[in-house]
Amino acid sequence: MNIVVLDAATLADTSLDELAQLGSLTCYNLTNQHELIERCQDADVVVTNKVVINQQAMAQLPQLKLICVAATGTNNIDLPAAKAHNIAVTNVAGYSTPSVVQHTFTLITNLLGNTHKYIRDCQQGLWQQSPMFCRLDYSFNEIAGKTLAIIGYGSLGKAVAEVATAFGAHVIISERKGHTPREGRVSFEQALKTADIISVHCPLTEETRDQIAAHELNMMKPSAILINTARGGIINEADLASALANNVIAGAGVDVLSKEPAEADNPLARYTGDNLLLTPHIAWASKESIIRLVKEIALNIKAFNQGNERNRLV
Template sequence: MNITLLDSATLAGTSLEPFQTLGNFTSYSLTSPTQVLAHSAGADVLITNKVVLNRETLAKLPELKLICVAATGTNNVDLVAAKEFGIAVTNVAGYSTPSVVQHTFALITNLLGNTHRYIADCQQGLWQQSEMFCRLDYRFNDIGGKTLAIIGYGSLGKAVADVAKAFGANVIISERKDHSPREGRTEFFHAIKSADIISVHCPLTDQSRDLIGSEELAMMKPSAILINTARGGIVNEAQLAQALENKQIAGAGFDVLSKEPAELDNPLAAYRGDNLILTPHIAWASEESIIRLVKQVSLNICAFSQGESLNRLV
């Protein structure tokens, strides 16, 4: 098989040997929109993390048999067109759960403890100027005893719930907006109003776009924090920036934006308040997580070559 990886830079230098043993392997660090067709030509198998494979491109790749998305989300591939052209599509799920959960709680603990502000103060020499052994300039709160609302209760949401319970938090699971709550779920707006911490883990869909905006932010406790390690666009960024600036909520920790890489005029990227922690879509990307990802993609290719179905979406 001719196997081509379109964006190896997204795999952070992890060994690509599992792909090299499966066929004639070609790797491109990055592939721009204008390079997609040239880089994909002649491939039986394409591996893509974020490179877009649309209908127009797929129609010009008659030899292509399999697309391996090196991620869980597949919004960068036209699945309808792939099915129409007889191209199989696989993805990888669950590989990044430990990494995302760890980063979720890194954001939570930093915001609740104002750790980022204390670190900045130490770097500026303020501890040396203290009149006592410590500094207590900013509030420091426990996770224990707090109500943590989870929006999106798949494998990630469930893993976050387990860790939150270990911290002693009261975990509630939000029902979908405008749905009657199922057993074990809390009505969406009630969850928003009662939570001390809201953690978002749902996919971005037409239904979840702008799921949290000015109306929902106004319902939140002034002491609440909002975490998003899922997808940009689920929270209205301009309205969140305004709520943070007005101290309407205590803080937010975001690892994702609606357009990535971040644009200069993005309301959250441009925000300079100390009640926002913004990281550049790294929650998924622990070293161990990427190793699991590469291994699973290679297993998807191996299964396909043997006529088996593994992680097939199309």
């Protein structure tokens, strides 16, 4: 079995020995679209994180039997085309939950405690100039007692809610925008209006695209912070940058953008205010998370070889 990994660089030098034990393994750090056909010509199995494999590519790869997506989202794979070409497709879910939850609270605690500002000041020698033993230049606020709204109550949203509760927050679950609240949930509008912290964990769909824009940002408390470790495009980036610049909300922590890597003219990438924490799509990528990811891919391939369906989408 020939196994080709198209973007091994996204696996951060994690050992791929478990994949190598399953067949002849060829790894490319990154693959451009024009390189795809040549590199996969003899592949039985292709492992891809973000490289797009569409109908045109599948039609030129008659040996391809299995596409393993090294992620949960599969928007880079033409699933109907895979079915038509009798190519199995698997993904991996749940591997990054601890990592994403940790990064979510890294953003929350830094924004509430203004930790990034204090670190900056210490690096600039301002502590040495303090007339007292500490510096109290910026507010330091606790999660305890705050209302934290979860938008997207899947496995990640539930895990964030559990940790928030341990911190002493009052957790509320937002209903989908435009829907009547189910039992145990509040309306989308009420979540925006009442929350001190809003954490987004829903998928990007046509329904959720730009679901938080200027109108929604103006509903929020001026003291509220907004966290997005889900998908870029759920929050309108230009409107968020404007809201931060004009103190419509207190701060935001963003790990994802609508186009990645960040483009030079992206409003959030260009924003220089210290009430935004922007990180380069790293919430999923703890060392432990990627090790779990590789292990799951290997198990998906083993199951396929044995005629079993595991994490199958097609």
